[in-house]
Amino acid sequence: MTTAxxxxxxxxxxxxxxxxxxxxxxxxxEGQVNELYTRALMPGLAHLYIGEEAIAVGVCEALERTDxxxxxxxxxxxxxxxxxxxxxxxxxxxxxKAGYCKGKGGSMHIADPATGNLGANAIxxxxxGIATGAAFSANRLGNGRVAVCFFGEGALGQGVLYEEMNLAxxxxxxxxxxxxxxxxxxxxHYSECTAGxxxxxxxxxxxxxxxxxxxxxxxxxxxxxxxxxxxxxxxxPSFLLxxxxxxHGHHVGDINREYYRSKQEEHMWKTERDPILNMGKWLIExxxxxxxxxxxxxxxxxxxxxxxxxxxxxxxxxxxSEVEEDVxx
Amino acid sequence: xxxxxxxxxxxxxxxxxxxxxxxxxxxxxxxxxxxxMGEDVAEAGTPFKVLSGLLxxxxxxxxxxxxxxxxxxxxxxxxxxxxxxxxxxxxxxxDFITLTMDQMVNQAAKVHYMSGGKWKVPMVMxxxxxxxxxxxxxxxxxxxxxxxxxxGLKVVLPSTPYDAKGLLKAAIRDENPVVFFEDKMMYxxxxxxxxxxxxxPLGVADIKRVGEDISLIATSSMVQVALGxxxxxxxxxxxxxxxxxxxxxxLDEKALIDSVKKTSRAxxxxxxxxxxxxxxxxxxxxxxxxxxxxxxxxxxxxAMHVPIPFSPPLEDLTVPTEQTVFEAARxxxxx
Numbered sequence: 001m002t003t004a005x006x007x008x009x010x011x012x013x014x015x016x017x018x019x020x021x022x023x024x025x026x027x028x029x030e031g032q033v034n035e036l037y038t039r040a041l042m043p044g045l046a047h048l049y050i051g052e053e054a055i056a057v058g059v060c061e062a063l064e065r066t067d068x069x070x071x072x073x074x075x076x077x078x079x080x081x082x083x084x085x086x087x088x089x090x091x092x093x094x095x096x097k098a099g100y101c102k103g104k105g106g107s108m109h110i111a112d113p114a115t116g117n118l119g120a121n122a123i124x125x126x127x128x129g130i131a132t133g134a135a136f137s138a139n140r141l142g143n144g145r146v147a148v149c150f151f152g153e154g155a156l157g158q159g160v161l162y163e164e165m166n167l168a169x170x171x172x173x174x175x176x177x178x179x180x181x182x183x184x185x186x187x188x189h190y191s192e193c194t195a196g197x198x199x200x201x202x203x204x205x206x207x208x209x210x211x212x213x214x215x216x217x218x219x220x221x222x223x224x225x226x227x228x229x230x231x232x233x234x235x236x237p238s239f240l241l242x243x244x245x246x247x248h249g250h251h252v253g254d255i256n257r258e259y260y261r262s263k264q265e266e267h268m269w270k271t272e273r274d275p276i277l278n279m280g281k282w283l284i285e286x287x288x289x290x291x292x293x294x295x296x297x298x299x300x301x302x303x304x305x306x307x308x309x310x311x312x313x314x315x316x317x318x319x320x321s322e323v324e325e326d327v328x329x
Numbered sequence: 330x331x332x333x334x335x336x337x338x339x340x341x342x343x344x345x346x347x348x349x350x351x352x353x354x355x356x357x358x359x360x361x362x363x364x365x366m367g368e369d370v371a372e373a374g375t376p377f378k379v380l381s382g383l384l385x386x387x388x389x390x391x392x393x394x395x396x397x398x399x400x401x402x403x404x405x406x407x408x409x410x411x412x413x414x415x416x417x418x419x420x421x422x423x424d425f426i427t428l429t430m431d432q433m434v435n436q437a438a439k440v441h442y443m444s445g446g447k448w449k450v451p452m453v454m455x456x457x458x459x460x461x462x463x464x465x466x467x468x469x470x471x472x473x474x475x476x477x478x479x480x481g482l483k484v485v486l487p488s489t490p491y492d493a494k495g496l497l498k499a500a501i502r503d504e505n506p507v508v509f510f511e512d513k514m515m516y517x518x519x520x521x522x523x524x525x526x527x528x529x530p531l532g533v534a535d536i537k538r539v540g541e542d543i544s545l546i547a548t549s550s551m552v553q554v555a556l557g558x559x560x561x562x563x564x565x566x567x568x569x570x571x572x573x574x575x576x577x578x579x580l581d582e583k584a585l586i587d588s589v590k591k592t593s594r595a596x597x598x599x600x601x602x603x604x605x606x607x608x609x610x611x612x613x614x615x616x617x618x619x620x621x622x623x624x625x626x627x628x629x630x631x632a633m634h635v636p637i638p639f640s641p642p643l644e645d646l647t648v649p650t651e652q653t654v655f656e657a658a659r660x661x662x663x664x
Contacts, residue, residue, distance in 0.1 A: 068412065102445035111444035118411060119444055123435050129404015130436060136405055137412035140364070140390065147408075160431070163401025170396070326446035327480050329504035 013288050019061055019217045020283060021297050023053040023276050026077045028301040029086055032309050033076065033093065033107075037252040041313065043095050046107040049077035051247035054275035055180050056081035058220025059148055059240070062228045068116045068134040068147040070127030073108045074180075074246075075120030078150050083115035086305055090312035097322070098315040104326065116145075125151055125158035128177070132164040135175035135237070146174040146231045154185035156194055156201070165205045165237065174231035176224070177202065177239045180214065182246035187260045202239030214242030215275045218282075245269040338523040346379045346516040348490035349455075352497035353380070353417065355526060357387050360415060363501060366393040366402050367419025375419060377457075377516050399428035403454065407437045407506075410452035415501060420456035422468045423510060426475065429454070437506040438481030450506045453497070458486075459512035459550055459600060460637050460648050469637035469644075471549075471600040474607050476508045477577045483507040483531055484577040488552035490520035492575055495529030503531065512550040512600070532579030536588070540570035543594040543658050546585055546611055547573060551598035557651035558658060567662050577607060585611060586618035593624040594661050598649055603631030625661045630654060 030050045036042040049056065052074075060069065060081035071078035079089060084100065092099025093107050100110050111119035118134060121127040131149030138145040155161055156179065168175050185193055202209035208230070212223045220242060227238040247270060249257055257266075271277075283289040343351065357363045365383065367375070371394040374381030384392045395402040399420055406416035420426055426433070437450045458471035477484050483505055487493035493511070500507040537552055538559050547555035552573045559569035572588045574581055589595045595615050597608040608629035615627050630649040638644050 070408075100445065101443060101447070104445050105443045109443040111440075111447055113447050118408065119440065119448065121436075123431055126431065126436060127408075129401065129406075129432055130408035130411065130440075132401075133405040133408020133410070133414075133416075134412045136409045137414045140409075141362075141413050160400045160404060163396070163398035164404065166396055167398065167401050167405055171393075326442045328483075329441050329446070329449040329451075 015061065016218065016279075016283060016288060019057050019221065020276070020279050020294070021301070022057040022061070022081055023217060023279065024298055025301045026053045026056065026080050027276060028298070028305045029076060029080060029089070032090070032305045034248070034252055036093070036309065042093055044106060045251040045253055046076070046093065047074040047251045048248040049074050051269065051274075052180055052182055052214065052244045053077055054217035054220050055178065055214045055242045055244060056150070058217045059178055059224040061221050062225040063146070063148065066116055067145050068118050068131065070118045070131040070147070070149050071110070071120035072127070072151055073120065073122045074152065075108065075110060075150070079110045079112065079117055079120065082117050084110065084112055084117065086308035087311040090308050091315045094312050094315070095317060096312055096315040097318040098312070102322065102326070103318045125155035125161050127151070128155070128161050128164040132168050132173060132175050135168065135173035136171060139171065139173055144232060146176065146228055148176045148178055150178050150180065152185070153179055153181040153190045153194065153198070155179070156198060157185070162201070162205070165202060165207055165239070168237035169205045169207055172234065172236040175237045176227050176231060177207075177237070179239065179241045180244055181241060182244050184246060184250070184261065186250045187254070189260065198241055199239070207237050207239045209239040209241070211241040211243060214244035215273045215278065217275055217279055245273065338525050340521050340523045342519050343490050343522040344516060345490045345493055345511070345518045345520070346377065348494040348520075348522045349379055349497055349511065350381070350383065351522070352494040354383060354386065356498055356501045357383070357391060362413060363415045363417065364391040364393065365417045365419060366395050366406060368395055368397055368421055370394060370419050376421060377513060379516065380419070399425050400432055403429040403432040404436065406452050407432055407440070407450055410450045410506070411440065411448050415451050417453045417455060417501065420454060423456045423458040423472050424467050424470045426456055426472055433476065433482065433506065433508070434479050438479045441505070442481060449504050451504045452506050453500045454506070454508045456508065456510060457513040458510045459514045460632065461644055462514060463639065463641060463644065465639040466636040471510070471632065473508070473510045473577060474601045474605070477607060477610070481506065483579065485509045485531060485575070486549040486577060487511070487575065488537070488549050488573050490518065490522045492529060492535065494522055495527050496531065496575060498526070499528040499531055502528065507531070510549065515550050515553070518553070529575070531576045532581055534572055534574045534581035534584035536570065536584075537573050538569065538571040540568040540592065542568045542592055543570070543596065543662055544588040544592045545569050545571045545596050545598060545654065545658065546588070547571060547598040548577070548607065549600060551600055551649060554649055554651055554654055555598055558654035561651060561655040562658055565659065565664065567658065567664065569658060574611070580614070582614050582618060585614055589615050589619040590622040593622055596628040596630060596654065596657055596661065598654060599631050600648055601631055602634060603629055604634045606631050628657055628661055630657060
């Protein structure tokens with residue numbers, strides 16, 4: 001287990017405050033998504049990232065804007081942490097033309113070349129090849145970029161993950177496989193479908209594999225930064241296991257969860273292991289912020305997200321003529 | 330992109346395999362982002378020796394032997410194509426495309442559309458098709474219809490060395506994922522191929538033989554079968570036109586319809602399974618586009634609806650031959 005370091009520089013303090021703010025941004029964004037669903041304003045479903053914010057933020061803060069990420073069906077946090085703007089994201093979630101994908105992708109497929117986001121993917125482990133291929137390009141073109149492949153522990157069940165880790169190690173590619181173990185593979189506890197030791201699976205291919213407290217944004221960031229630097233300097237692929245928890249259901253409609261997990265368990269994670277609460281407490285303890293300042297961060301972001309939602313609700317749908325556009329480049 | 334044959338180019342007799350290797354080598358010289366990956370593509374040059382010599386010219390960084398992980402290296406190619414490379418993946422036997430389905434169908438084919446046109450996937454998958462090589466049920470299928478079914482993919486079936494070179498160069502330069510099916514029984518077939526650069530646009534059919542009485546619309550190795558049948562038909566006074574769509578998608582519907590409007594009869598020949606296959610789609614195009622010009626029902630001839638058997642006398646029954654096409658055409662012409 002990695003432990004967070006003590007504060008030393010003003011740059012570090014700025015980083016911690018930025019990471020706090022980013023985590024709150026994701027939580028406020030997702031709160032609005034849930035609201036859109038319950039008010040029946042959003043077509044389809046969405047998979048909320050609430051509870052897991054420290055991972056996307058800690059990892060993406062270790063990346064350059066030109067570095068690549070691939071994301072998952074639970075991908076809003078990754079997209080925001082990599083720099084996506086909330087108004088275009090909400091527009092995409094509502095199927096509007098102003099969305100990142102002109103409304104053609106939706107919640108599970110947000111992609112944004114400007115921030116290196118190769119796309120969220122609704123096939124579990126569907127982007128392991130894409131992330132590995134992006135690292136292959138970076139290696140061949142010599143542009144110094146790295147790729148991060150985010151996936152949930154459910155992806156550990158897909159054989160292609162192991163094919164990609166094998167290829168990445170054979171070709172010494174700058175890719176980091178970030179496994180977010182939120183304990184539930186949809187509605188089934190991960191222990192019921194994951195044999196053996198997760199880290200050893202990656203170690204078998206020669207990858208450096210480490211686990212980190214996924215609720216501690218400083219710990220995630222510190223470890224991710226080391227693995228990113230290692231990849232960028234030619235050290236090859238690695239595997240980062242982040243232990244976390246999904247506060248909401250598999251998707252927004254999964255509200256009766258007692259058949260697969262207890263309310264006490266949810267309560268414990270929300271009150272004792274919350275990444276935002278704990279980071280806020282720590283910032284106050286270390287006198288890097290006070291409670292009113294953190295409160296203002298929350299209010300600012302809540303207001304920003306509400307405005308972004310208003311933009312998206314008012315934005316027009318695509319024209320019928322667009323249905324056949326973009327099938328071929 | 331017009332069809333171009335540069336003036337003054339020398340024309341040689343090359344095999345189908347040599348034409349493919351020449352196309353790859355020329356594109357790799359022209360564009361440093363083109364690379365080849367697959368099982369036994371480097372030193373071995375594939376089991377069919379199609380790629381022999383490329384490793385020596387381009388080195389291991391651009392001709393990459395992979396593990397036996399079709400999904401793995403195809404997925405890697407999708408990501409590489411999105412980020413600045415033009416990979417050509419080699420799937421040794423067309424039967425193994427089943428292992429690449431998620432990477433091609435859910436990833437490569439959809440990335441451009443799902444991203445609202447922001448990302449593109451300029452990659453080529455080369456693979457094989459074709460029965461009668463005594464390779465049994467898992468090394469003999471022609472599964473191109475599977476990929477034809479997916480919007481976002483282009484599917485190419487060359488039938489001559491000339492077409493193979495020009496179409497493969499066009500496929501590599503295309504901004505979309507293109508699947509290129511080579512009939513492994515044609516690798517040693519010879520034909521005229523110009524030296525140097527030329528491309529054949531995807532989506533343009535070719536009339537391989539002009540005729541008046543019946544259209545034989547044929548793909549890949551079935552073009553040769555159709556030409557053989559046409560020669561037999563000529564001896565009994567039936568003039569057959571042989572039309573090769575060359576690409577399944579994009580599809581040159583007009584060329585097929587125009588030919589059948591002229592001849593009033595059509596047989597569709599394809600080595601894929603007849604049921605729910607390419608022949609059904611092409612027959613539908615003709616039925617819709619040339620209905621009032623037809624003097625007989627459109628006849629489809631594809632592979633029998635059985636796993637390809639090993640035993641030679643059984644295997645030979647499963648695909649159309651010159652003789653079966655000749656007989657079907659004669660019957661359709663009322664002779």
